[in-house]
Amino acid sequence: MSPLHTDREYEAELARLREHLLLMGAHVESQLTAALASFATQDTVAARSVTGGDVEIDRIEVLIDGACVELLATRQPVAKDLRFVLTSLKVVTDLERIGDLAGKVARLVAEGIQVSDVQVCRQTEELGRAVTAMLHDAIDALVESDVLKAEAVIQRDDAIDAACATLLKAIAQAITGDPGRVEAYLSLHTVARSIERIGDHSTNVAEMVVFLVRGQYVRHLRHSVWMHKAEEKLH
Amino acid sequence: MTSIRMRGLVDHLVTGLCVLSTILAVVPLFSVLYYVAARGLGGVNLAFFTMLPAPVGEQGGGAANAIVGSLELVGLACLIGIPPGILAGVYLAEYGNSKLGQVVRFSADVMSGVPSITVGLFVYAIVVLQTGHFSAYAGGLALAIIMLPTVTRTTEELLRLVPEALREAALGLGVAKWRTTVSILLRTALPGVATGVMLAIARVFGETAPLLFTSFSNRYWSESLNEPTASLPVQIFTYAVSPYEDWHRQAWAAALLLVAFVLVLNVTARLLVRPRV
Amino acid sequence: MQTSQAQSVDLRPSVLDSPPSGAQESVVRDLSGNKLRTKQLRAFFGKAEVLRGIDLDFPERKVTAIIGPSGCGKSTFIRCLNRMHEVVPGATCAGEAMLDGKDIFRMDPVHLRREVGMVFQKPNPFPTMSIRDNVLAGLRLNGIKVADADALVEKSLRQVAMWDEVKDSLGRSGMSLSGGQQQRLCIARTIAMQPKVILMDEPCSALDPIATARVEELIHELRDSYTIVIVTHNMQQAARVAHFTAFFYMGELVERGETKEIFTRPSQQRTEDYITGRFG
Numbered sequence A: 001m002s003p004l005h006t007d008r009e010y011e012a013e014l015a016r017l018r019e020h021l022l023l024m025g026a027h028v029e030s031q032l033t034a035a036l037a038s039f040a041t042q043d044t045v046a047a048r049s050v051t052g053g054d055v056e057i058d059r060i061e062v063l064i065d066g067a068c069v070e071l072l073a074t075r076q077p078v079a080k081d082l083r084f085v086l087t088s089l090k091v092v093t094d095l096e097r098i099g100d101l102a103g104k105v106a107r108l109v110a111e112g113i114q115v116s117d118v119q120v121c122r123q124t125e126e127l128g129r130a131v132t133a134m135l136h137d138a139i140d141a142l143v144e145s146d147v148l149k150a151e152a153v154i155q156r157d158d159a160i161d162a163a164c165a166t167l168l169k170a171i172a173q174a175i176t177g178d179p180g181r182v183e184a185y186l187s188l189h190t191v192a193r194s195i196e197r198i199g200d201h202s203t204n205v206a207e208m209v210v211f212l213v214r215g216q217y218v219r220h221l222r223h224s225v226w227m228h229k230a231e232e233k234l235h
Numbered sequence B: 001m002t003s004i005r006m007r008g009l010v011d012h013l014v015t016g017l018c019v020l021s022t023i024l025a026v027v028p029l030f031s032v033l034y035y036v037a038a039r040g041l042g043g044v045n046l047a048f049f050t051m052l053p054a055p056v057g058e059q060g061g062g063a064a065n066a067i068v069g070s071l072e073l074v075g076l077a078c079l080i081g082i083p084p085g086i087l088a089g090v091y092l093a094e095y096g097n098s099k100l101g102q103v104v105r106f107s108a109d110v111m112s113g114v115p116s117i118t119v120g121l122f123v124y125a126i127v128v129l130q131t132g133h134f135s136a137y138a139g140g141l142a143l144a145i146i147m148l149p150t151v152t153r154t155t156e157e158l159l160r161l162v163p164e165a166l167r168e169a170a171l172g173l174g175v176a177k178w179r180t181t182v183s184i185l186l187r188t189a190l191p192g193v194a195t196g197v198m199l200a201i202a203r204v205f206g207e208t209a210p211l212l213f214t215s216f217s218n219r220y221w222s223e224s225l226n227e228p229t230a231s232l233p234v235q236i237f238t239y240a241v242s243p244y245e246d247w248h249r250q251a252w253a254a255a256l257l258l259v260a261f262v263l264v265l266n267v268t269a270r271l272l273v274r275p276r277v
Numbered sequence C: 001m002q003t004s005q006a007q008s009v010d011l012r013p014s015v016l017d018s019p020p021s022g023a024q025e026s027v028v029r030d031l032s033g034n035k036l037r038t039k040q041l042r043a044f045f046g047k048a049e050v051l052r053g054i055d056l057d058f059p060e061r062k063v064t065a066i067i068g069p070s071g072c073g074k075s076t077f078i079r080c081l082n083r084m085h086e087v088v089p090g091a092t093c094a095g096e097a098m099l100d101g102k103d104i105f106r107m108d109p110v111h112l113r114r115e116v117g118m119v120f121q122k123p124n125p126f127p128t129m130s131i132r133d134n135v136l137a138g139l140r141l142n143g144i145k146v147a148d149a150d151a152l153v154e155k156s157l158r159q160v161a162m163w164d165e166v167k168d169s170l171g172r173s174g175m176s177l178s179g180g181q182q183q184r185l186c187i188a189r190t191i192a193m194q195p196k197v198i199l200m201d202e203p204c205s206a207l208d209p210i211a212t213a214r215v216e217e218l219i220h221e222l223r224d225s226y227t228i229v230i231v232t233h234n235m236q237q238a239a240r241v242a243h244f245t246a247f248f249y250m251g252e253l254v255e256r257g258e259t260k261e262i263f264t265r266p267s268q269q270r271t272e273d274y275i276t277g278r279f280g
Helices: A008-041 A044-051 A054-075 A079-111 A118-144 A147-177 A179-214 A222-234 B003-041 B046-050 B064-095 B099-111 B116-131 B136-161 B164-172 B177-205 B209-214 B232-240 B245-272 C074-081 C109-115 C131-141 C149-159 C179-191 C209-222 C235-241 C259-264 C269-275
Strands: C034-045 C048-059 C063-067 C091-099 C116-119 C197-201 C227-231 C244-249 C252-258
Touching: A008 A044, A008 A054, A008 A079, A008 A118, A008 A179, A044 A079, A054 A079, A079 A118, A079 A179, A079 C259, A079 C269, A118 A147, A118 A179, A147 A179, B003 B245, B046 B064, B064 B099, B064 B136, B064 B177, B064 B232, B099 B136, B116 B136, B116 B209, B136 B177, B136 B209, B164 B177, B164 C116, B164 C179, B177 B245, B177 C131, B209 B232, B232 B245, C034 C074, C034 C227, C048 C063, C048 C074, C048 C227, C048 C252, C063 C074, C063 C235, C074 C091, C074 C197, C074 C227, C109 C116, C116 C179, C131 C149, C131 C179, C149 C179, C179 C197, C179 C209, C209 C227, C209 C235, C227 C235, C235 C259, C244 C259, C244 C269, C252 C259, C252 C269, C259 C269
Parallel strands: C063 C227, C063 C244, C116 C197, C197 C227
Antiparallel strands: C034 C048, C034 C091, C244 C252
């Protein structure tokens, strides 16, 4: 374990940044959980309370952005510290987007999604659970600086995307079978898309963890790497 | 009374004591100057500078040969004493951390304390007795020996004062050590070295004792440097202990001249090392 | 992390007159593209070993920075490269150091120092010489004939971006300049000798930020013509000016690599601890 900074103040500033980051992650996670729970139970009241949680997340985002700028200006961080500040800046964006998306889901639930096709709903709930787990693991990986956990999250993204594609097709099918409720199905469609995007943002967080620990940008390498691996598996 | 007032009083008291002590220390200097000027001014006239001493008992005459003689002796002393002095100083500064350097340094320090009359005796023994007569050469040599330690130590101290950075700069350019010493260090230390030399000259100008056994004295012009030569300090000595009033007057005049010369040398030396902007 | 350079042609800056005497071109040409390399270089003060077996390459026409805490041996190391370390009584070096394939410990130190110039921490123009004489000092004091002195003075001063400032007062004393100008004058003095390598021992420590920036800009301009080794305790400076950075600690070379790698993801924990300020 590396020693502490000679400058205690610097060490404290980094610690505060870390705390804020984790706080934001916790908020966002609880937002998502609440939003998806309200979807499962179709509880419009609970859904409405979720939409209020955005304010806190935005507040913390502003705090974190400010802290990062100040650290960069006054401390000229290098190596691990620099990567940490950059990670914070990027992760904050992704977390904030996740919060927005959770809020969108909650809003749609609050307006009411009366859908008759139970199968499709169940698939959506499953997708939601998988993505919640992804977000949870990504944040854990960030907390623990655990590269292996982060890589595991990254690997799940493709499966999520595939599951979502299937789900969207099923929803499209369901619309043709029940054209009267097209609006409700459109809302469901949006919910599914939102969940997929949450998965993508969670993956971004995990990729930043890899950058934080190893100093490698894996963001856009992913697809080619996994395509390679997928091809290898086929042959 | 309060301790602050007490302290203020003590402060003033001590300051007053210091001022008083300074005045006391300076009083002898100014009294000498005043006295010499008062008694000597009367005797300073054209004849003093241009004429030889008059025969014993007669009035008039001057100290022309003594003035010229002093200049000759000091000039010789410079020629003999300054080059070795500076070179020794250079050696001590640049290479002087060896055993030899320590010996040389110690010798210089001891020599600067040796009584000048002893130096005179020494030169008497090795030059005057060998040649069989007094001469300006002997006198110049004696004065040179007295000058030597001063010049050496001054040169050494001043060279040491030259910042190490300059030595490094020259070394870094690939300049050989001797060249560094000559072209950079000496040039930089030159004002200080010149001062040291001037102060050494001022000192030997007034030396009397060594000249008594070496250059002795001369009533007339010295035809060559190989003859006994008159000098101001010896002249003063001779005249002062004589019974003639006229000679006393001339002695004071010579003393005034001597003091004036030393004063001028000292002031010039100080002006040389005035910090330049 | 050591990266080797492709073979490069020796493009010395245009020579106005014959090159400094004594610098014969080596028959054994170092083909690795490294102007200077050390192998197991050690340095001692008496019996105390202050540098322990340093293996370091300095690629041609690149800037290499050496960083490390006080007492790590970086100044000692750089002084071994032009053999000024040995000038201190009792100080010795061991190991190898090759300049263009020639062992510097077998060369005449005086000749070596004409090929490997040095700029010091505190600007040290010669106080008794004018600006013009200062620039020419190295050549004059070495007895090197200069065909066109005025042209050389102008060229050297232009290279350090000082010509316009001082061209009308070349006769003024070197000490009449500001600190930053004095340092640039010292650099001009060094490059007037047309060295192969320029060593810089914390050249900006005594300068204010603006003067520092100008000297750093100067290093940027010089680096296409000279191989430069700069010792600095200011890591940001190393990050700004150097292609390669070497980290010394307690007389050892801990890590050496491309500057951007060292400052974004160093491979050694000790390096990271030092550059992030985590020395306990």
